Amino acid sequence: MxxxxxxxxxxxxxxxxxxxxxxxxxxxxxxxxxxxxxxxxxxxxxxxxxxxxxxxxxxxxxxxxxxxxxxxxxxxxxxxxxxxxxxxxxxxxxxxxxxxxxxxxxxxxxxxxxxxxxxxxxxxxxxxxxxxxxxxxxxxxxxxxxxxxxxxxxxxxxxxxxxxxxxxxxxxxxxxxxxxxxxxxxxxxxxxxxxxxxxxxxxxxxxxxxxNAEITNELDVLMVQQNSDAWVADNQNETLSLLQRLTQENTAQNNPDLVVWSESSLRNPYQDTWVTYYDTNPTGYPFNSFLSDIDVPLLTGAPYTKNNKSYNSTILFDRKGNPVDHYSKQQLVPFAERVPFWNLQIVRDFYKDVLGLVAIWSPGDRQTVFQVEGKNGPVRFATPICFEDSFSGITQIFSKQNVDLFINLTNDAWSKTNSAQLQHFISSKFRTIETRTTMIRSTNAGVTGVIDPWGKTLVTLPMFTAQALRTTVPIYNWRNSPTIYTxxxxxxxxxxxxxxxxxxxxxxxxxxxxxxxxxxxxxxxxxxxx
Structure with a gap:
């Protein structure tokens, strides 16, 4: 039994x-x-x-x-x-x-x-x-x-x-x-x-x-799903070229309010000496040239480094291609992204020699709220990374800062299964109901889409396909009536x-x-x- x-x-x-x-x-x-x-x-x-x-x-x-x-x-x-x-x-x-x-x-x-x-x-x-x-x-x-x-x-x-x-x-x-x-x-x-x-x-x-909740704003968003595994190191230039091409194909007629790529779309940090890396990569059409050409704010996943620590982060670029701010993932995957007592040599040696884990992420220490211009004014949004959109405490904290929107950037392509991506997607639906906040999910293989504040799926892309999805995302006015759960x-x-x-x-x-x-x-x- x-x-x-x-x-x-x-x-x-x-x-x-x-x-x-x-x-x-x-x-x-x-x-x-x-x-x-x-x-x-x-x-x-x-x-x-x-x-x-x-x-x-x-x-x-x-x-x-x-x-x-x-x-x-x-x-x-x-x-x-x-x-x-x-x-x-x-x-x-x-x-x-x-x-x-x-x-x-x-x-x-x-x-x-x-x-x-x-x-x-x-x-x-x-x-x-x-x-x-x-x-x-x-x-x-x-x-x-x-x-x-x-x-x-x-x-x-x-x-x-x-x-x-x-x-x-x-x-x-x-x-x-x-x-x-x-x-x-x-x-x-x-x-x-x-x-x-x-x-x-x-x-x-x-x-x-x-x-009948009031729609106070709208955001024209382009989500790009590249269908590539960020863990494959030798495909990063090819993947970045694909992201750029899909973006330009879907912004040729008119510009959206925001372009969103997935977690780990940039494999290298966009800071310090690494900025010059993007002057020449990807070959043929460097990322920095692409940024200056599209004239659209871009939100993407990328590493971030500070004080010899590395963070799994999201970065917002403005219309001119300048980085505005970043958010670093706080809820890390145990024993994969974060290891207890990593500072001890014996622990590091075990993970490096036995498991092949040579580096870990550090947890972020602040709740960043980004802002872009929508149809009727500024839209405030938070960016829970990867499985953070399954943790109700994280979205609850963000919702207390009067965010209008959640944008989740995820990399689930490594799972190679529909069920893994759908299990993740379903758990995120409850975060929208708890806080009555629309959520955009932009992933590298699925499930890319939009969920409204009642947990209803508005639109999605097929899983494990390289496509872009452009849609108008409704922003509802819940600030004056926060949920009891919030x-x-x-x-x-x-x-x-x-x-x-x-x-x-x-x-x-x-x-x-x-x-x-x-x-x-x-x-x-x-x-x-x-």
Whole structure:
């Protein structure tokens, strides 16, 4: 049963079969694991089931990490080990708490797993992929509540529903599974509560979708998708020439307000002695000559160096080709872009000699807000880089600075899979709802497009094609009515974490005050499982 969930969960998320996930599977994905956990005969068995689920579901969901250059074994192996451990610990806790609060356990399952999703999505090891809410990203009435609760409000109701369905199945087939303490009367109470929550979600969602937000400005934007892997060092001149050609072909008739290239489009810094590099490269039509010719502001990804440190950055050039400002990525990929204790020689030697990692990025230390002229005046925008558009805390901080627009620059071509790029794209849709801010995504292979403040995809380019997309991006007036989420962040998720800790403490405390603490927990666990 744990293996069944480990297969169904990846199929419910964006994958190579169902590109945007399968919401029907999302409603039952955790049902087998839930039944297996409460049917387990010991805490050790609960831990093993969770570890098995974590290992298999991670490999099936994120197999594309094996394409992460020379670090593939480290990335796919490291993520698998982490999630095997995470889910083993989580299932151990669930195995205890669900058998302490028998009648409330569907609700408690939703609380604990949602709290886990929040905790795993923050900090140095943060990886906000594979959340229970993601298969429902296109069910817009349901997900609008994210502007209050964040994405975790949707995950909670989905997980609660999974547990409820599991309880219905166990009650219907109780002689084939095991006797359940949840009666029809208790199930009806859970159904009433779930129905009430869903009704609130849907009514609120339709209300937000019907809200006639004022379009205060428009930005004519050209996004260029070059379809090349920035990790291939010997194709940089060819790639830069392609970017320049696609840009000029789509600005020949009239100039847009902004041209946007992807992350790492420039492989070398545009500063100090490197500026002269662009006087002669690419051969035939140097980048500096191109800048002076197009007469359009250009936003692109490029390295930035300062005080012997290198940063993964975005740079805005003005119409005259002069660099205006830069933003450096703050949430770096753990153990790939950022390594703890890198200053220690033994750590550097291990990464250089064993893994082949010769340099790392440093995290940025400021939230840069750029500005360009739109149809009706200046447009303020922030540029979360790569998977930063999946971290709700980053976009929340930017939204507090009254930005009108998010522009995400991404390089996912290395994954060589549609599912990797779509998983990234879907997670970014929730950032637009949480902050009610339009997002442009300009990538080197996909998904390049525009998402409106309700999470609706306005336009996209086909993945893994070299094309340019020119479109008018609507700018909505939300400054005078910031979302509740913008002001309180993930308070809903942290509330669930707090409740989960109280429930766990309540489950542990009586035994902790008695002799034979661990034996008594196990005995009570076994007694609850006929």
């Amino acid at each position: 744990a293996l069944s969930s480990a297969i169904i969960v990846p199929l419910s998320q964006a994958n190579e079969i169902w590109w945007y996930g399968n919401p029907a599977l999302g409603l039952i994905a955790y049902v087998p694991l839930y039944i297996a956990t409460i049917s387990s005969k010991s805490l050790r068995e609960s831990a093993g089931l969770g570890a098995l689920f974590g290992a298999v579901s991670t490999i099936l969901s994120y197999f594309w990490l094996a394409n992460f250059g020379e670090f593939s074994l480290w990335t796919i192996g490291g993520v698998t080990v982490v999630y095997t451990t995470y889910n083993g610990v989580l299932n151990t806790v669930l195995g205890l708490v669900l058998k302490t609060f028998l009648k409330q356990r569907p609700l408690i399952f939703g609380i604990f797993w949602t709290g886990y999703e929040l905790v795993k999505s923050i900090g140095f090891l943060g990886f906000p992929w594979g959340l229970a809410a993601y298969p429902f990203s296109d069910f817009l009435p349901l997900v609008q509540i994210a502007d209050i609760t964040g994405v975790y409000g949707i995950s909670f109701i989905v997980l609660y529903l999974n547990a409820f369905i599991a309880e219905v199945l166990m009650l219907c087939f109780r002689n084939r599974v095991h006797p359940t303490p949840i009666t029809y009367k208790i199930l009806v109470l859970h159904l009433v509560f779930i129905t009430g929550l869903l009704t609130i979600y849907i009514i609120y969602g339709y209300n937000r979708l019907a809200y 002001q309180i962040g993930n308070s809903f998720g942290w509330l669930l974490v707090g409740i989960a800790l109280i429930l766990l403490a309540f489950s542990l405390l009586p035994q902790h005050l008695c002799r034979g603490f661990y034996k008594r927990i196990t005995d009570r666990h076994n007694m609850a499982t006929p």
